[in-house]
Each structure stands twice: as C-alpha cells, then as structure tokens.
Amino acid sequence: MVSLADIERDFAAAIRDQDLPPPPGTRGRCGEMPSRRFAIYRNNVHVSLIEALAATFPVVARLVGEDFFRAMARAYVGEQLPRTPVLIDYGDGFPDFVERFAPARQLPYLADVARLEWARSRAYHAAEATALTTTDLAAIRPELVPTARLGLHPSLRIVSSDWPVLDIWETNSHDAVVRPVDLSTGGVDVAVLRPDVQVELHRLAAGWRTMLVRLLEGARLADAWESAAAADDIDLAAFLGWLIAAGAITEVAMADGAESRR
Known part of the structure; x- marks a missing residue:
C-alpha cells in the first residue's frame, strides 16, 4: 500500500x-x-x-x-x-x-544584496519588543555595567559583505532606474533593526559587528568589548550610544541576577 x-x-x-x-x-x-x-x-x-x-x-x-x-x-x-x-x-x-x-x-555582489533584503524581511516580521531608554539605563550602578549582559531586540540581524551592499540597496530601492555604485569603496557591516514600525539599516563602525555578535552570544559587555578591541580600535561610548539611540537594547541582566527592563 x-x-x-x-x-x-x-x-x-x-x-x-x-x-x-x-x-x-x-x-x-x-x-x-x-x-x-x-x-x-x-x-x-x-x-x-x-x-x-x-x-x-x-x-x-x-x-x-x-x-x-x-x-x-x-x-x-x-x-x-x-x-x-x-x-x-x-x-x-x-x-x-x-x-x-x-x-x-x-x-558578484548580488547574493549579498539578497542577504540584506532577506534580513530586512526577517526583521520586519520579528517579534515586538520594547527598548530600554536612557533613563532606564542610567539607573544601573556604573560598577555593574562591565559585567552586564545586554538583551538585544529580536529583530536585530547582521549582514556583512565584501561589497558596498548598503550603498547598492539605498541607491536602487526607491527608483525604477538602476543607479551605478562605486564598487571599489569596499565592504560593509550592516545592522538591520525594527525598533518600531519601520525597518532601519545601520552602517556599523569598525569593531561593532564583533561587539554585536558577542552580545548576541550572551557575553558580558566587558568581554564583548575585549573581543572587539583585540582587532579594532573601538569607541565603547559611541557604540553604547548607538545601541540606545537605535532602540536595540531590550533588557539588561546583571551579574547579581537583578534585571533592568522597561
């Protein structure tokens, strides 16, 4: 049968x-x-x-x-x-x-453009989450910050390419005419995020991709910074400022087990 x-x-x-x-x-x-x-x-x-x-x-x-x-x-x-x-x-x-x-x-860049568009689609349909504000984070005792683990927005995706795919996407996403892009400008790391209604694309500075990957793995903030600083001269204050402004932080878990969230 x-x-x-x-x-x-x-x-x-x-x-x-x-x-x-x-x-x-x-x-x-x-x-x-x-x-x-x-x-x-x-x-x-x-x-x-x-x-x-x-x-x-x-x-x-x-x-x-x-x-x-x-x-x-x-x-x-x-x-x-x-x-x-x-x-x-x-x-x-x-x-x-x-x-x-x-x-x-x-x-040769076409597949990475597709990866960026797929990340946008996944971010758009990701779960909702409320981002922590500057006020929420200011309540954390400074001495606890290095050992904190940051919970990042569920929509966050990272796309890395050897090609300027963000420029290619931005140049060709709102016009029926294909516009040329200088491919010699090199690669890019892009964070794809939907903190509210619209999906946002952020060009990452040197070392920020490593920081995000380590944080997504559950690393403490100090350990993530150490991993990134081993290869790049990273501005930690600028990185944290971007995370807050982008609405990427949804939770902070402290080493003592306490949590700060909205």
Missing part, C-alpha cells in the same frame, strides 16, 4: 519539475489523467512563489531586470518549495542560490 509520505513526495516532485507528469493516482472527474489541469495548477504555484520572491527581494529584481529575475526565481522554485504554508517564510535559501546561479556570477 502506498503511504501518505510517498504520495506527498511524488506530488511535491511533480510540482517542482514541469517535465514530470501528474503524480500517480491523480485523476479527473471522469477518471482521466488530468495532465492539462495539473499543468495549470503547477504553473499557478510557480507564479505565486515567484511573485512572493519578487516582493521579498525587490532590489535584486531591479538590478537584474524582471525577465532575468523571474527566470532565476523559477529555477529556485524548481529546487526549493516552501517548507511552511506561510509565504513570508519562503526565500531563506534564495541568497545562497543566487550565489551559485551561474548566469548571475557577473554580479
């Missing part, structure tokens, strides 16, 4: 590959093999997923043009169907796919 898992596997394979016939057991109202109907259904699935990708990666689509993007997205759909019924979760593997998609290799 054919198992449900076998039926689902065959159905998914037929949806992915447009050269495959309808899966075994598929029948029309009169018992006929519904090849044409299934082809229409399969095409509708592909079109809806391509449109979902275009909505999530609009700058990638603008950089390569609609026809190229749809062809690339269709190839991705043929390789990776959604794992959940929620379309906003679809596309996590698209940046890596773009990186290995041979026709896109002439744009």
Whole structure:
C-alpha cells in the first residue's frame, strides 16, 4: 500500500519539475489523467512563489531586470518549495542560490544584496519588543555595567559583505532606474533593526559587528568589548550610544541576577 509520505513526495516532485507528469493516482472527474489541469495548477504555484520572491527581494529584481529575475526565481522554485504554508517564510535559501546561479556570477555582489533584503524581511516580521531608554539605563550602578549582559531586540540581524551592499540597496530601492555604485569603496557591516514600525539599516563602525555578535552570544559587555578591541580600535561610548539611540537594547541582566527592563 502506498503511504501518505510517498504520495506527498511524488506530488511535491511533480510540482517542482514541469517535465514530470501528474503524480500517480491523480485523476479527473471522469477518471482521466488530468495532465492539462495539473499543468495549470503547477504553473499557478510557480507564479505565486515567484511573485512572493519578487516582493521579498525587490532590489535584486531591479538590478537584474524582471525577465532575468523571474527566470532565476523559477529555477529556485524548481529546487526549493516552501517548507511552511506561510509565504513570508519562503526565500531563506534564495541568497545562497543566487550565489551559485551561474548566469548571475557577473554580479558578484548580488547574493549579498539578497542577504540584506532577506534580513530586512526577517526583521520586519520579528517579534515586538520594547527598548530600554536612557533613563532606564542610567539607573544601573556604573560598577555593574562591565559585567552586564545586554538583551538585544529580536529583530536585530547582521549582514556583512565584501561589497558596498548598503550603498547598492539605498541607491536602487526607491527608483525604477538602476543607479551605478562605486564598487571599489569596499565592504560593509550592516545592522538591520525594527525598533518600531519601520525597518532601519545601520552602517556599523569598525569593531561593532564583533561587539554585536558577542552580545548576541550572551557575553558580558566587558568581554564583548575585549573581543572587539583585540582587532579594532573601538569607541565603547559611541557604540553604547548607538545601541540606545537605535532602540536595540531590550533588557539588561546583571551579574547579581537583578534585571533592568522597561
């Protein structure tokens, strides 16, 4: 007897590959093999997923043009169907796919632009959280600050690239015309954050990425600073000032177990 898992596997394979016939057991109202109907259904699935990708990666689509993007997205759909019924979760593997998609290799920064757009999407749909204010943080005794662990906003994402992807995104996100960017300006670390309604992109100074990564790992503030200072001359006061202004701190856990939160 054919198992449900076998039926689902065959159905998914037929949806992915447009050269495959309808899966075994598929029948029309009169018992006929519904090849044409299934082809229409399969095409509708592909079109809806391509449109979902275009909505999530609009700058990638603008950089390569609609026809190229749809062809690339269709190839991705043929390789990776959604794992959940929620379309906003679809596309996590698209940046890596773009990186290995041979026709896109002439744009070596394209995959990182896709990573930035995926981070924006994840930040937009992340959980809500209330950021601590300067007043909240001023109540912490200064001698406890170095051993504090900072809880950061759940929307926070970090994107690092060898290319100026933030400039590329900012230049091409609000205009239908693709604008050139000086690629020789080098790479960038970007913090993606949604403290309120809008997703914000922040260009990180030297050492700030290391600080954020260590804090996200649960390191104490002093230990995070030590890790960052080993490679970069980091201004700790400027970093903390940015965290507060950006609304990135949602909790402070003290070494003695006390917590400060709004």
